[in-house]
Amino acid sequence: MANKLITQLGLPKWIANIFTARNIITAKDALSLTEFELMELLDVGLADVSRAVAHISEVVCPPCQTVLFLMEQRVRNESLAGHLPTRLKGLDEALSGGIPFGVLTELVGPAGIGKTQFCLKLSLLASLPANCGGLDGHVIFIDVESKFSSRRLIEIGVKSFPEIFHKKGMAQEMAGRILILRPTSLSEFTESLHQIKVSLLQQQVKLLIIDSMAALVLRENEGGYSGQQAFGWHVSFIKSLAEFSRIPVVVTNQVRSQIGDEAHKYSFQAAQNHLEKKADPATYDSHLVAALGINWAHAVTIRLVLEAKSGQRFIKLAKSPISPPLAFPFSITSSGIVLLSDDGMELKGPEINRIHCQGQNAFLNFHGERLQ
Numbered sequence: 001m002a003n004k005l006i007t008q009l010g011l012p013k014w015i016a017n018i019f020t021a022r023n024i025i026t027a028k029d030a031l032s033l034t035e036f037e038l039m040e041l042l043d044v045g046l047a048d049v050s051r052a053v054a055h056i057s058e059v060v061c062p063p064c065q066t067v068l069f070l071m072e073q074r075v076r077n078e079s080l081a082g083h084l085p086t087r088l089k090g091l092d093e094a095l096s097g098g099i100p101f102g103v104l105t106e107l108v109g110p111a112g113i114g115k116t117q118f119c120l121k122l123s124l125l126a127s128l129p130a131n132c133g134g135l136d137g138h139v140i141f142i143d144v145e146s147k148f149s150s151r152r153l154i155e156i157g158v159k160s161f162p163e164i165f166h167k168k169g170m171a172q173e174m175a176g177r178i179l180i181l182r183p184t185s186l187s188e189f190t191e192s193l194h195q196i197k198v199s200l201l202q203q204q205v206k207l208l209i210i211d212s213m214a215a216l217v218l219r220e221n222e223g224g225y226s227g228q229q230a231f232g233w234h235v236s237f238i239k240s241l242a243e244f245s246r247i248p249v250v251v252t253n254q255v256r257s258q259i260g261d262e263a264h265k266y267s268f269q270a271a272q273n274h275l276e277k278k279a280d281p282a283t284y285d286s287h288l289v290a291a292l293g294i295n296w297a298h299a300v301t302i303r304l305v306l307e308a309k310s311g312q313r314f315i316k317l318a319k320s321p322i323s324p325p326l327a328f329p330f331s332i333t334s335s336g337i338v339l340l341s342d343d344g345m346e347l348k349g350p351e352i353n354r355i356h357c358q359g360q361n362a363f364l365n366f367h368g369e370r371l372q
């Protein structure tokens with residue numbers, strides 16, 4: 001609005017010409033000066049300057065909106081944008097339908113907890129035909145750690161949607177809709193993102209998955225390069241990809257232990273952690289934090305924490321603009337992730353963001369063989 005040309009604002013021609021002659025080209029140029037500065041610059045009386053400023057302000061000022069209008073607009077956008085249902089009933093209800101379009105959803109948790117399994121299921125759901133509840137679209141899966149397993153994807157498909165996957169050629173068709181990219185460095189990843197932007201415009205891409213973002217940044221850090229800093233650009237770019245394409249973007253993040261130095265950076269946490277450690281050494285795993293830093297944490301709209309507590313896996317809805325923090329117990333079966341209860345347990349206080357990894361080895365050893 002502020003960049004509108006003075007000549008296009010409907011001012012009387014004589015004063016619009018004076019503005020232009022004095023190099024005041026846009027509404028912003030005019031409104032950045034006081035009335036007295038304008039009088040001096042334009043050599044025009046106060047009454048004319050005031051009238052012109054009032055007129056420019058009126059034209060460029062965004063119209064007033066009522067709360068009702070904003071609410072209706074949001075409902076309209078929601079129906080245009082929508083959600084990708086996870087088919088995990090309790091979670092979908094808490095998320096008003098599933099993984100929202102147009103924003104970043106983060107899956108964070110320790111190694112082997114099930115982040116990739118979750119991503120595989122989402123990929124299937126996005127590629128399923130619409131009459132089977134899918135999005136009937138293509139998926140771009142950025143597989144940083146080469147963990148994508150087409151065998152496991154088909155296994156989840158056959159077990160979860162036998163009626164579709166037993167049709168001849170269907171498994172191939174579904175798998176053919178999922179494009180795998182494997183960047184080996186942050187610069188290759190940057191290149192992939194630019195290509196993706198074009199694909200999002202040209203193709204029927206309905207889901208973008210990055211598994212895992214943390215692995216990329218950690219890899220760069222290994223090379224002695226400050227990946228965290230360079231990564232700022234990527235955060236903004238991925239967020240803007242989600243916004244402009246209005247598709248769900250799901251990004252996995254790993255965990256690391258919060259080491260002493262860093263704990264001092266956030267003294268309130270350090271004090272709290274210290275007390276907890278003294279009180280109960282078994283809660284050591286509560287020092288796990290998301291591997292990607294605070295900038296990333298602010299960029300995500302939905303955060304799902306996958307964790308293990310006393311040998312039981314939980315999926316926690318730790319950040320959402322529409323739901324209170326909830327935890328659902330889950331397990332991983334041949335058909336992928338399943339909730340053991342659709343009634344989320346409400347979380348309070350520090351428990352919301354804590355990442356547990358207690359007794360995870362028990363089920364890792366039991367099932368932990370990774371399929372390629």
Ligand SMILES: Nc1ncnc2c1ncn2[C@@H]1O[C@H](COP(=O)(O)OP(=O)(O)OP(=O)(O)O)[C@@H](O)[C@H]1O
Nearest residue numbers: 110111112113114115116117332333334364367368
């Ligand atoms: N066919 C299967 N049946 C049951 N469980 C399985 C099957 N395949 C994998 N799993 C479970 O999935 C877990 C691995 O999950 P996944 O690869 O998603 O972990 P992740 O969170 O992505 O880990 P990382 O951070 O290392 O990438 C295994 O530990 C196992 O428990």
